[in-house]
Amino acid sequence: xxxxxxxxxxxxxxxxxxxxxxxxxSSGLKPYQERNILIDRHRNVLLAAGLIEPGSRLKxxxxxxxxxxxxxxxxxxxxxxxLEGADAARPDGLPFYLIQEGGEIRGYIVPIDSRxxxxxxxxxxxxxxxxxxxKGFAVTRHAETPxxxxxIEKEWFRRNxxxxxxxxxEGTFVSVGIAKGxxxxxxxxxxxxxxxxxxxGATMTGKFLSAGIRDSLxxxxxxxxxxxxxxxAEWEQRLPPARP
Amino acid sequence: xxxxxxxxxxxxxxxxxxxxxxKALWRANPISKQILxxxxxxxxxxxxETALVMSLALTGVTAGSSLAVSLLxxxxxxxxxxxxxxxVIATLVILADELLKAFLFDVSKQLSVFVGLIITxxxxxxxxxxxxxxxxxxxxxxxxxxxxxxxxxVLMGVAFFRELLGSGKLFGAxxxxxxxxxxxxxxxxxxxxxxxxxxxxxxxxxxEHALLEKK
Numbered sequence: 001x002x003x004x005x006x007x008x009x010x011x012x013x014x015x016x017x018x019x020x021x022x023x024x025x026s027s028g029l030k031p032y033q034e035r036n037i038l039i040d041r042h043r044n045v046l047l048a049a050g051l052i053e054p055g056s057r058l059k060x061x062x063x064x065x066x067x068x069x070x071x072x073x074x075x076x077x078x079x080x081x082x083l084e085g086a087d088a089a090r091p092d093g094l095p096f097y098l099i100q101e102g103g104e105i106r107g108y109i110v111p112i113d114s115r116x117x118x119x120x121x122x123x124x125x126x127x128x129x130x131x132x133x134x135k136g137f138a139v140t141r142h143a144e145t146p147x148x149x150x151x152i153e154k155e156w157f158r159r160n161x162x163x164x165x166x167x168x169x170e171g172t173f174v175s176v177g178i179a180k181g182x183x184x185x186x187x188x189x190x191x192x193x194x195x196x197x198x199x200x201g202a203t204m205t206g207k208f209l210s211a212g213i214r215d216s217l218x219x220x221x222x223x224x225x226x227x228x229x230x231x232x233a234e235w236e237q238r239l240p241p242a243r244p
Numbered sequence: 245x246x247x248x249x250x251x252x253x254x255x256x257x258x259x260x261x262x263x264x265x266x267k268a269l270w271r272a273n274p275i276s277k278q279i280l281x282x283x284x285x286x287x288x289x290x291x292x293e294t295a296l297v298m299s300l301a302l303t304g305v306t307a308g309s310s311l312a313v314s315l316l317x318x319x320x321x322x323x324x325x326x327x328x329x330x331x332v333i334a335t336l337v338i339l340a341d342e343l344l345k346a347f348l349f350d351v352s353k354q355l356s357v358f359v360g361l362i363i364t365x366x367x368x369x370x371x372x373x374x375x376x377x378x379x380x381x382x383x384x385x386x387x388x389x390x391x392x393x394x395x396x397x398v399l400m401g402v403a404f405f406r407e408l409l410g411s412g413k414l415f416g417a418x419x420x421x422x423x424x425x426x427x428x429x430x431x432x433x434x435x436x437x438x439x440x441x442x443x444x445x446x447x448x449x450x451x452e453h454a455l456l457e458k459k
Contacts, residue, residue, distance in 0.1 A: 007321040014328060018335040025342050032346035040349065146287070146356055147438075 041140050042067040047158075048109055048124035048138040049099045054155050071109075072098040072239060080222025082235065094219060098239070099126065099135075105236055107135050108227065110220045114212020117204045119143030121152070121212060127166065131227030134176060137161035149205030160196040166217055171228050173221050175214040178206035261386050268390035275398040275445065276452045280366040284358050285399050286441040292415045295403035297351045301340045301359055303392025306368050309333045310376040310388030317377050329372045330363070337362045367391055402444045410435030 039060050046052045046063065051070055058066070075083045075093035083093045097109035112123040121142045126135035137160075139153040151157050164176045179186045179195040180203060187195045198206045217224070226232060256262050274280045281302075288298040312332050313320070320328050341359045344352035352359065362368065371391050376384035407413055409432045412420035420429065434440040 007324045010321055014331055022338055025339050029342050029346040036349035
């Protein structure tokens with residue numbers, strides 16, 4: 001066999017062996033990884049809702065109990081009506097979460113699906129019962145540059161969001177954007193409730209995430225309007241707390 | 245024979261394994277002597293926990309790839325040897341990453357890209373190309389292990405000082421008494437940032453060179 005044929009054969013066999021190994025590892029470990037991702041997602045929903053402290057080392061079981069008690073996963077149709085039973089599987093249904101305490105609804109959480117600079121960004125934005133004040137924000141998945149765009153998952157950036165408004169006082173939707181720099185220096189006074197401090201060196205990440213948040217929030221606007229007009233008493237009656 | 249039994253340490257000191265490990269830990273330490281693998285040692289040394297997991301991952305990959313390359317050394321065609329080594333290393337790194345994601349999820353999130361970047365760590369390919377290709381599996385495995393430990397020793401040292409002085413903690417537990425803070429002690433924020441790591445590694449390099457020169 002000639003030299004190059006031997007090289008080709010060797011590399012083909014090696015690649016075959018390596019792929020087999022990786023496939024085996026990947027499919028064998030998948031259940032564990034998926035469970036970790038689910039817990040992490042729940043942790044981030046709770047973090048956005050302000051129900052756990054950042055950096056708290058709650059055990060898996062504790063996270064699950066808290067999540068089951070306080071968060072309710074629902075789907076709504078594009079007009080903001082809750083989908084139940086067979087309807088819940090409708091393809092145009094939008095997933096969202098209610099924050100409950102006892103029989104009361106304390107707010108809701110909108111999942112944010114955004115484009116990032118290097119890959120998709122997934123986050124949660126929790127909004128108060130008034131339908132316009134941000135309760136919290138948490139990023140659950142991103143591929144931004146550590147130290148630059150990656151700062152979106154950091155505590156200082158998360159805290160940035162609390163108390164911002166997604167709508168004007170009159171109830172017109174405006175979303176919350178990421179400023180280029182400090183809000184106090186870059187944004188005129190009346191618009192400040194609708195902006196958070198940006199990350200220096202991550203202008204593109206900020207731009208994409210601002211657009212992503214605007215898109216996601218505008219899709220959930222019917223739900224937000226319902227909250228703004230305080231028309232959720234009916235939901236509270238129909239949706240008793242997950243646990244007595 | 246009799247003398248050896250009386251002084252077992254002396255026998256250990258004469259073995260090849262001992263010499264290799266000492267060399268990698270000290271005289272030819274990959275980080276502080278050869279200045280390799282500095283990128284990841286800047287990034288993951290803010291806390292001891294991440295540094296420890298990174299050390300284990302890198303040591304495992306270096307030892308494993310050296311062993312695998314050494315076992316294949318007679319069959320690897322010379323003209324594609326680098327490709328073969330990179331393929332072996334990349335496979336092991338992905339395996340390490342998958343394992344971390346399955347069993348140490350929080351740490352793996354903090355380490356983010358740096359586990360994947362072990363592929364580009366010069367220590368791994370360096371040991372495999374310079375040593376494992378021309379040595380039998382046993383010594384090659386030990387050489388990989390020793391170099392991984394050499395890397396780990398500096399990583400853990402840097403992380404120890406960064407976490408202690410930067411955030412007043414060790415392995416996430418506060419060790420600086422509350423009274424110190426009340427008396428005006430402040431954590432050094434610089435050590436949490438990358439430049440702090442640079443200075444720390446610089447001090448380690450200086451220390452090692454100074455001590456070696458004295459000898």
